Amino acid sequence: MRRSPLLTLTALPLSLTLLAACGGGSTETPAAPAPSSSSETSSASQATEVGAAKTRVAVTYDGGVQVLDAATFEVLADVPYDGFARLNPAGDGRHVMVSATGGFHVLDAGAWSEPHGDHSHYYTAEPHDTDVVYAAEKPGHVVRHAGKTTLFDDGTGHVVSFDSEHVAHDAVEEDEAREYTTPAAHHGVAVERSDGSLVVTEGTEEARTGIRILDAQNTEIASNDQCPNTHGETVAAEETVVIGCSDGVLIVKGTEITKVTSPDAYGRIGNQWGTEESPIVLGDYKSNPDAEIDLTTRVSLIDTTNATLRLVELPGGTSYWYRSLGRGENGEGVVLGTDGQLHLIDTAAGTVTRSTPVIDPWEVQEDWQAPQPQVFTLDGTAFITEPATKEIHAVDIETGEVYASGTLDVTPNELTAVPGEVTE
Amino acid sequence: MRSAPLAGGVLALALLAACGSTDPPAGGEDGTTVVTTSHPLQYTAEAVAGDRASVSSVLAAGDDSHNTEISTRQVAEMVDADVVVHLSGLQPAIDTALSARPPQHLVDAVQYADDENDPHFWLDPVRMASLGQDVAAALSEVDPEGAADYEAGAAAFATEMDQLDADYATALAGCRDAALVTSHEAFGYLAQRYGLRQIGIAGVDPEVEPSPARVRDVLEVARENDVTTIFFEETANPAVAEKLAGDLGVQTAVLHPVERVEEGQDYLSLMQENLQALRTGLNC
Numbered sequence: 155m156r157r158s159p160l161l162t163l164t165a166l167p168l169s170l171t172l173l174a175a176c177g178g179g180s181t182e183t184p185a186a187p188a189p190s191s192s193s194e195t196s197s198a199s200q201a202t203e204v205g206a207a208k209t210r211v212a213v214t215y216d217g218g219v220q221v222l223d224a225a226t227f228e229v230l231a232d233v234p235y236d237g238f239a240r241l242n243p244a245g246d247g248r249h250v251m252v253s254a255t256g257g258f259h260v261l262d263a264g265a266w267s268e269p270h271g272d273h274s275h276y277y278t279a280e281p282h283d284t285d286v287v288y289a290a291e292k293p294g295h296v297v298r299h300a301g302k303t304t305l306f307d308d309g310t311g312h313v314v315s316f317d318s319e320h321v322a323h324d325a326v327e328e329d330e331a332r333e334y335t336t337p338a339a340h341h342g343v344a345v346e347r348s349d350g351s352l353v354v355t356e357g358t359e360e361a362r363t364g365i366r367i368l369d370a371q372n373t374e375i376a377s378n379d380q381c382p383n384t385h386g387e388t389v390a391a392e393e394t395v396v397i398g399c400s401d402g403v404l405i406v407k408g409t410e411i412t413k414v415t416s417p418d419a420y421g422r423i424g425n426q427w428g429t430e431e432s433p434i435v436l437g438d439y440k441s442n443p444d445a446e447i448d449l450t451t452r453v454s455l456i457d458t459t460n461a462t463l464r465l466v467e468l469p470g471g472t473s474y475w476y477r478s479l480g481r482g483e484n485g486e487g488v489v490l491g492t493d494g495q496l497h498l499i500d501t502a503a504g505t506v507t508r509s510t511p512v513i514d515p516w517e518v519q520e521d522w523q524a525p526q527p528q529v530f531t532l533d534g535t536a537f538i539t540e541p542a543t544k545e546i547h548a549v550d551i552e553t554g555e556v557y558a559s560g561t562l563d564v565t566p567n568e569l570t571a572v573p574g575e576v577t578e
Numbered sequence: 579m580r581s582a583p584l585a586g587g588v589l590a591l592a593l594l595a596a597c598g599s600t601d602p603p604a605g606g607e608d609g610t611t612v613v614t615t616s617h618p619l620q621y622t623a624e625a626v627a628g629d630r631a632s633v634s635s636v637l638a639a640g641d642d643s644h645n646t647e648i649s650t651r652q653v654a655e656m657v658d659a660d661v662v663v664h665l666s667g668l669q670p671a672i673d674t675a676l677s678a679r680p681p682q683h684l685v686d687a688v689q690y691a692d693d694e695n696d697p698h699f700w701l702d703p704v705r706m707a708s709l710g711q712d713v714a715a716a717l718s719e720v721d722p723e724g725a726a727d728y729e730a731g732a733a734a735f736a737t738e739m740d741q742l743d744a745d746y747a748t749a750l751a752g753c754r755d756a757a758l759v760t761s762h763e764a765f766g767y768l769a770q771r772y773g774l775r776q777i778g779i780a781g782v783d784p785e786v787e788p789s790p791a792r793v794r795d796v797l798e799v800a801r802e803n804d805v806t807t808i809f810f811e812e813t814a815n816p817a818v819a820e821k822l823a824g825d826l827g828v829q830t831a832v833l834h835p836v837e838r839v840e841e842g843q844d845y846l847s848l849m850q851e852n853l854q855a856l857r858t859g860l861n862c
């Protein structure tokens with residue numbers, strides 16, 4: 155058996171930052187996110203070497219987060235969190251950002267790699283909360299790009315961006331983070347690009363209007379205010395950023411910002427999924443400004459090479475919600491429809507190429523915080539939760555095969571996964 | 579071809595006086611002690627020392643060479659040893675301990691791991707033979723009266739390694755440029771010696787069924803390189819083997835990096851098992 159324990163001290167150097175707690179921020183002078191503290195000696199005191207990177211899945215439920223082994227869906231840890239928790243990968247392949255009361259909490263999903271010459275060794279340990287918290291009044295979007303993790307506090311407009319690999323030893327406290335505060339607080343998002351420029355939304359609590367591009371010194375170098383209800387970002391090939399508006403998108407290349415208009419006067423794209431390999435971005439699409447629940451049956455494809463946008467009608471009039479989309483390894487788009495099928499979209503051709511039944515039909519809820527089926531795509535797999543049955547499934551995107559399923563003892567809500575290795 | 583030991587390979591750290599020991603300098607009679615830090619190094623030292631010196635390892639049987647744990651007692655053993663045989667860079671905790679409390683004589687095998695990305699020099703028998711000469715030189719310095727014995731031990735060890743080398747060279751003579759696809763890229767020195775192409779695959783644990791996407795990746799590597807066997811460092815779980823067999827009929831086999839040795843195994847037996855696995859598994 156090749157299962158050798160390592161000392162925590164050498165295996166988990168990033169988890170040992172135990173600094174004094176600070177208070178939260180205020181709206182006037184947003185406090186730098188700071189870690190809370192404890193005398194935690196880490197329940198993950200033993201690291202085990204394993205033969206390959208271990209993907210870890212995290213799901214929220216009412217009361218906390220469960221971390222699962224992605225191959226078996228065995229529950230590896232159950233960590234309580236206060237408030238409605240949202241999940242995002244932290245960007246280092248190992249940690250998960252839990253947006254909950256107090257800010258962005260760094261959860262160690264307990265699987266990582268360490269380089270060993272021209273290959274890596276892989277380790278696992280018990281998942282646990284690291285006690286590092288990036289304080290935020292309303293922790294919002296978490297963006298991972300080009301080795302940076304960028305956090306946006308909707309309550310203050312405070313942006314924090316740092317090397318993703320430093321997430322667990324509190325980049326702010328270590329003075330390794332870039333910070334910026336938008337002129338007014340709003341539900342926003344920011345992405346730091348590889349040249350140090352920051353694309354950040356502009357707006358107030360009442361109206362979001364567009365974006366600004368800041369250079370590495372936070373000086374504005376470009377802007378666009380033609381993006382009503384600005385929401386969501388993604389990065390496509392050649393570091394092209396796509397930002398959603400209620401009448402189209404903004405495509406950002408360098409300092410060039412191009413508006414692409416939706417075919418409908420109100421044609422809202424609020425969430426986008428891009429990959430660094432594909433110039434085409436998948437977006438949601440809503441065209442009924444008056445609906446409580448817009449049971450949209452179309453998704454959008456934005457081609458960043460020629461700044462065009464087209465819509466794809468899902469088969470059988472099926473609808474979806476913004477948490478049921480994703481991308482495959484080969485650039486495919488995936489949409490889990492309310493018909494319970496995973497629809498595969500050829501993003502270049504703009505067609506649905508296959509529909510595979512995965513879960514029972516379901517309905518989009520008015521309350522976005524209510525548990526609904528979610529999709530998270532990673533390395534060619536679509537993880538899919540089914541709150542009605544407390545099930546979770548792994549679907550091979552290329553073939554549509556449901557190759558693993560598990561039943562939880564909690565009702566899953568938010569969903570994410572990390573690969574257990576550095577992938578950028 | 580055996581490479582000559584490089585000057586400076588034996589770091590004779592003359593710190594005897596600093597030890598404050600009241601014992602006479604080691605080297606006489608049967609009191610010479612050697613501490614090693616991994617199995618291949620222990621195997622070499624035992625072969626060279628024969629009955630003339632006592633050889634031990636800081637690793638317990640079955641421990642992995644990458645194991646970085648080291649106890650105070652193990653540090654003390656190294657400090658007290660007449661000769662320490664170690665490969666720096668493999669076990670950072672031991673490097674640190676040796677740096678803090680340098681042993682009296684240190685044979686550092688690092689010169690044989692000349693690819694800084696790959697510590698597994700011992701998978702090349704020719705490099706192992708050279709290490710034997712270094713160990714003999716260090717032991718002869720500590721125990722000059724035993725020099726002839728150590729030299730004879732090193733010569734016998736070299737003969738054994740030469741034979742192993744010849745076995746590999748003969749068996750793999752027709753395999754030049756054959757692809758060696760492995761989940762653990764530990765076989766660079768072996769591949770270099772016998773003209774194989776080592777190709778690493780990541781993402782597959784022999785004990786855990788891989789995702790369909792990872793299976794496709796592995797089979798693609800197999801197809802591109804015209805290989806029939808994927809080598810893991812331990813026996814693949816039948817479900818994993820079945821998945822990988824796929825449409826191509828790709829087999830799995832064990833190729834041991836000799837980082838860890840179980841009861842009844844030693845360096846030579848594992849290298850012979852590896853040769854058998856290569857003869858069967860390489861497409862040549």
